[in-house]
Amino acid sequence: MSMETLGNLLQIAVFGGLILAGALVILIWVKDKTKNISTLRLFVQIAFVPLIFLGLLIGPFGLPQNPNLGDAPRERLLGADLLGNQFPDGLSVPILACWYPNGRTVTCSVWQLQAYLFPFWDAGPGFGWGTFYSSNGLERIGITLGLMIAMSLLIGRAFCGWICPFGLYNDLMIRIRKIFKKPHLSFSEKTNKAIGQLRYLIIAAFLILSVILGSQAIVGTQLVGDTAPGEYYYSYFTAPFCQVCPMKPLCILVEVGAGAMNPLEEINHSTGVFYEAGYYVTSLNIIVLGLVTAGALAFRRFWCRICPLGGLTALFSTFYPFKKLALLRLNKIEEKCTKCGICKRVCPTQVTEVYEEKGGDVTVSGCMLCFRCVEMCPYEDCLEVKMARKTVLKSRNWLEPSESE
Amino acid sequence: MKKQNTQKKYVPELSQKEIDELSNSIKTSSQKIVAETIKRMKESDKNRPKTMKYFDEMADLFGKREKEIIEAKKSGKKIIGYLCLFAPIELILAADAIPVRINSGWYDATKIGDRVVPVEVCPVIRSTIGAKMVSLSPFLENSDAIISVLTCDAMTKLGEILTDYTPIWQMTIPRIKDSDQALRLWIEEIKSIKKEIEKLTGNKITRKKLRRAIELTQKATKAFRRLQQLRKGNPVIMGRDAMLAIQTYIWDDVERWTKNTNKLCDELEKRVKNKDWSVPPDTPRVLITGTPMFWPDNWKVPSLVEEANPKGVILADEICSSERILNDPVGVDEWSMNDMLNAIGERYLMASTCACFSSTDGNEDRINWLITKIKDHKIDGVIYYVVRGCMLYAMEYTRVKKVLDQLNIPVYYLDTEYTREDVGQMKTRVEAFLEMLTARIDF
Known part of the structure; x- marks a missing residue:
């Protein structure tokens, strides 16, 4: 064995x-x-x-x-x-x-x-x-x-x-x-x-x-x-x-x-x-x-x-009291956001909270943490992915790679 | 397009002789002023970036760019003017037309505009009417059509008055941007403008062309952000130079502008390496917000701030004739026609911090923008610039002041007119403000 x-x-x-x-x-x-x-x-x-x-x-x-x-x-x-x-x-x-x-x-x-x-x-x-x-x-x-x-x-x-x-x-x-x-x-x-x-x-x-x-x-x-x-x-x-x-x-x-x-x-x-x-x-x-x-x-x-399994996972990660303990979170910094609406449009499950919430923790039950919004957000550091309160991924200015042409 | 009525509804008839005379006199005086402003920019700043030469050349409205536009027009290209930043220039570029913004900055033209509208009206509008009446602006003159977006009250009527001369395409912008139905309306407006552009130019806006246009403006935004990034540290470029460089985008060829802005950034990056600052790093850092400032004449505030004694340096601004032109990119999820149009619609409506919008949270977007810029660029003081007659920006002042007070950032309300007569008095006011900022920094 x-x-x-x-x-x-x-x-x-x-x-x-x-x-x-x-x-x-x-x-x-x-x-x-x-x-x-x-x-x-x-x-x-x-x-x-x-x-x-x-x-x-x-x-x-x-x-x-x-x-x-x-x-x-x-x-x-x-x-x-x-x-x-x-x-x-x-x-x-x-x-x-x-x-x-x-x-x-x-x-x-x-x-x-x-x-x-x-x-x-x-x-x-x-x-x-x-x-x-x-x-x-x-x-x-x-x-x-x-x-x-x-x-x-x-x-x-x-x-x-x-x-x-x-x-x-x-x-x-x-x-x-x-x-x-x-x-x-x-x-x-x-x-x-x-x-x-x-x-x-x-x-x-x-x-x-x-x-x-x-x-x-x-x-x-x-x-x-x-x-x-x-x-x-x-x-x-x-x-x-x-x-x-x-x-x-x-x-x-x-x-x-x-x-x-x-x-x-x-x-x-x-x-x-x-x-x-x-x-x-x-x-x-x-x-x-x-x-x-x-x-x-x-x-x-x-x-x-509509997936019930996704619902259960969300139940144990985005609702009280699990919300406080969950490690992987999506965070938004209000001041950096110009409310351009890109995050709302690109979200494959049409989560609106990332766009609507003023800031702070925006992980919601509909969000499957694919981080498409983080990828597409054109404002530096506006959206960030936190793993155990440590930032692991941030929205970057995707226009930025400063290659001189 | 409706048949144009030959009888003018608003504007008095001027004889050709009068038009020529007025136009020539304004042109001469304006060219003198431009030359003088640029000369002062060069003289007061010994260390001016060499690549600014291109933007100086572009800043001459009756020079190279006018010739290019006339030539393009002869070769069959259409010129489409626009009055507000909400006009979707990606669509214009995709139809192989040339977008130019036509708001006028000529002081003297306001006096001619006064014959049509009362003096209480915003001088940007009066000046634009005046410029059109005497055929002053090369861009306004050559526009085959003008996109007028109904933002503020004055802008709403300006489009109507200009119908006396040129076909106008009006776009209704919802005053509340944060709702589903507002976005739907706006995207419908974008779609109808797309049809108009296709009809005028005869070029169909295909998926590929639109994608190329979007990528073109994304690259421009990228270059712009690079420049802004450089303005976050110690000042390597004077604010008026950067503002001029950014403003030339509204009439320049997008691709060429991007190339030259990148060149400018290359030069500035070298300066950062050599610690070659344009002003001492402890110079008060100023942000300007409020009403747009248009080249050539209405450039007194940037000049005043940076030529005053003690000197200030403009590191950022929140005005729609400068940073707001390029701050937000079009972010496309899937490159289908539908999604591209949605993306364009959202970029123009939702990301905008124009004071013409109203929301129950008090134009929070603009406040957030200001706070971010103040933190990023380490701003010491804010100049809230308002021209008389611009009610929306004037009314938002108290809101902005309250927030800035909480941040402990001094803000100065500077109201003025399209006139050169108050320069001396403004100088005293600006210098007093800058002195206070210097004292705060020293303290």
Whole structure:
């Protein structure tokens, strides 16, 4: 075990080194200061995709619920053994990195919250093939929430802006739209705020739904067959949000791309029931993905305004009392601002507070800390990014590189 | 465009002879004054940057630039004049036309303007009317159309009066800039002006052309900021020189201006290295704010401050004939036509600190600008310059004074007219103020 762990750590170290080197190269070579941070961000986003799905690349590949093809490499996962608990579902991270593809390194927290919520008293067999929980659901939820809060306090919604693979997908849609030179649409300020609040309703509704469906599966009055614990559809019904989440179909693509899944088998496996279009992708997943893709082509970062996971991260980093503790903040100095409105226009999620607030801490729940505003602000030192009260990034006069012509 | 009525609505008919006579006399006296001002600039400052030569040449309104404009006009290029800084010059540049700002600074022309409007009206407006009546300004004369933005009351009517001569495109600017509907209105105005420009020049403003124009003005802003950066430390250039250099932008070719400003900055950077200051570093540092000052005649305040005894040096200003011309760049997110137009609209409306805007927080933007400039340029005192008849700036004085009092920065209210008669009296007032500043520094 130790040799393999060492090997994995070495792989991660090499990969991290490559990322750092790439970041350095970008910082040196991208001369246009209005594209500096954006390019770096794109690079980080892409670099994180293999890192997130690292579990697909190491060890023997296995298909879930298919013992003939070998076991999933659970023991290789980062969170396999956390705080003395067997924690085989991967580290809980506030990004849409789906639990469903086999061999994930990290897992979307929303899945864990739903799956562990009911039955919370139970230890026992896990959701994936050959997994076992040594602790009960409450403990597991505690770990999930604890990790989530810690990570939100650490870099807050920068997870959305810099790491989340679905954020990358939304950004790619922006790039595709740019190729066709089409302007983007914008929500009215009011609508955008309403959408931002809708996130919390969505997460609450799905958690409640998870309890209801979970209890039905366990207590016995099943709506659909095969939903008791350990049975075929159990993992669908305990995590209802995941059955509409637009990320799941994309995870299949990654899985197929990594060679960890045979797509033909998936198609053969399809039973044609409304909630099951493929191996573990429901038709709702695909419909929502279609809608979100269309939305992302019209609006910038369409999904990220409504994402319940982003909402949770924001909850733990931009609201009292977490607001006081969160480390990564966006700060504005009032006097330097001429209210030119650039920050408001370039914001991909249409956050208006950076423009409207007089000054001070302007990190709000809609902001995913992509720092596009910091990059585009033409006034020196007006906007600054603070990490633990230390300024790490400042708006620069992007016109300034004083090359004499 | 509506058909122009041949009968003049406002302006009295002048005979050609009278026009020529008046115009020649003003021109002669003005050229004398310009020569004298520049001579004094050179003499009182032995250490004047050599690269200022280009801007001196440009400052001669009846010289090289007039010839260039007439030639460009002959070759089919259109000249588009504008009265306020809100005119989107990027669009004019993108349509291959030449933008020139046509506000007049001639003192004597006000007397001719008095025949149309009463003396209570702001002298900038009276002078511009007068200059047009006697065909004085080469830029005003050659303009194929004029963009008039309805900012202050006087400016609103000026556009109307000038319709007697030239096609005028009026743009309504919302007086409240901090709202969604205001921005929407303004961007619609920008779009309609774009159509007018395309119609007049016959050139379509394409995405590529507009992008090039925006990048051109961004480069100019970059050069301007470089110059401003140099004015933050010990004075390496006299304020009136810098102000003149900046002001030539409003009639010069943008690309050439950028090149020469960069040359000026190169020279100044060398001076900073050699610690070659134009005045002793303990000279009182002054900021000027208020009504615009236009070359050639209305240059008395900068000259007075920097030729007074004790001397002051102007390190920054907040007037729309100098720093505000170039302070804000157009920041484009995506280079689509739509976003570029939005960016242009926002740059002109929202970043502006013009006193014509009203807001419930008391034109906070202007206050913030002043505070930042005062801190950045280590200003010792502020001269609040107002010409008689400029109500908006006069009314904002108390607001500015209160803020500056809190910062413990003395501010002096200097009101004047378009006239040379009060120079002696102003000199005494400015010198008293500068003496007080010197005493504060010594203390």
